[in-house]
Amino acid sequence: QQPVQSPQAVILREGEDAVINCSSSKALYSVHxxxxxxxxxxxxxxILLKGGEQKGHEKISASFxxxxxxxxLYLTASQLSYSGTYFCGTPExxxxxxxxxxxxxxMVKP
Amino acid sequence: NAGVTQTPKFRVLKTGQSMTLLCAQDMNHEYMYWYRQDPGMGLRLIHYSVGEGTTAKGEVPDGYNVSRLKKQNFLLGLESAAPSQTSVYFCASSRLAGAINEQFFGPGTRLTVL
Structure with missing residues (x-):
């Protein structure tokens, strides 16, 4: 079953913060x-794994x-380069x- | 390293025509995947492979076939294209199981079926 993301869209000014959520109706093994x-x-x-382990190489934080x-997913002090579409992926x-x-x-605006 | 490459980048087909999309990776990854992405939507898994000579169905496999004769290549075939198959197709690979390993995506193939 497809995880649900919220919000669907967000517009920020440079330097502002944003939080993107990903929810599932099933137990999660990991979140990508x-x-x-x-x-x-x-x-x-x-990637966030059960037990708290994280694997990643971007200066973006997340919780599971x-x-x-x-x-x-926590985007702090957003930059123009943060613009794009963010997807979460979940396996069972x-x-x-x-x-x-x-x-x-x-969308991050100047 | 080229990473994951896809051929062709664009293609226009008429209904009923067939074609093959080629995906190649040079990272010696075991797992390979084919996704489709429709406008404003997420990625949906079509087929995947956990190793050379093996394939399995994903979420939306109907109308597609795949083959993995060589570890580095994963082919996606459309035997009789339909307008509903108009989409952007992404190939991806991962070292091991996708649940715990980063997936590397190719640049995509934009397919239009008239």
Missing amino acids: WYRQKHGEAPVFLM NEKKQQSS NAGNMLTFGGGTRL
Whole structure:
């Protein structure tokens, strides 16, 4: 079942903060976050695993609440380069493929 | 390293025509995936492969076939294209299981079926 992302879209000024949420009706093994700029391929941001481990290489933080079956992506002091569509992806277990949410479109204005 | 490459970048087909999309990766990844992305929507998994010679159905496999004869290549075939298959197709690969490993995406193929 597809995870649900909120909000669907957000507009920020440079330097402002944003939070993007990803919720699932099923228990989560991990949550993945990707960013896609217009006309380009999705690019990996981070993976959050059960137990608190995080894997990522971007200066973006996220949380994973296993009990609530949701994850939040925190974009602080946003830059113009943060603009794009953010997708979360969730598997049901280690062997499952990812199911992606519908995306959150983020626009950062000068 | 080129990463993940896709051929062609654009294609226009008439209803009923067939075509093959090629995906190649040079990272020695075991897992490969084909997704489709429709306007304003997320990525939906069509088929995937967990290793050379193996394939499996994803969320939306109808109307597509795949093959993974070589570890580095993953082919997506449309036997009889329909307008509903108009979409952007992305190939991706990961070192191991997608649930715990980063996926690397190709640049995409924009397909229009008239």
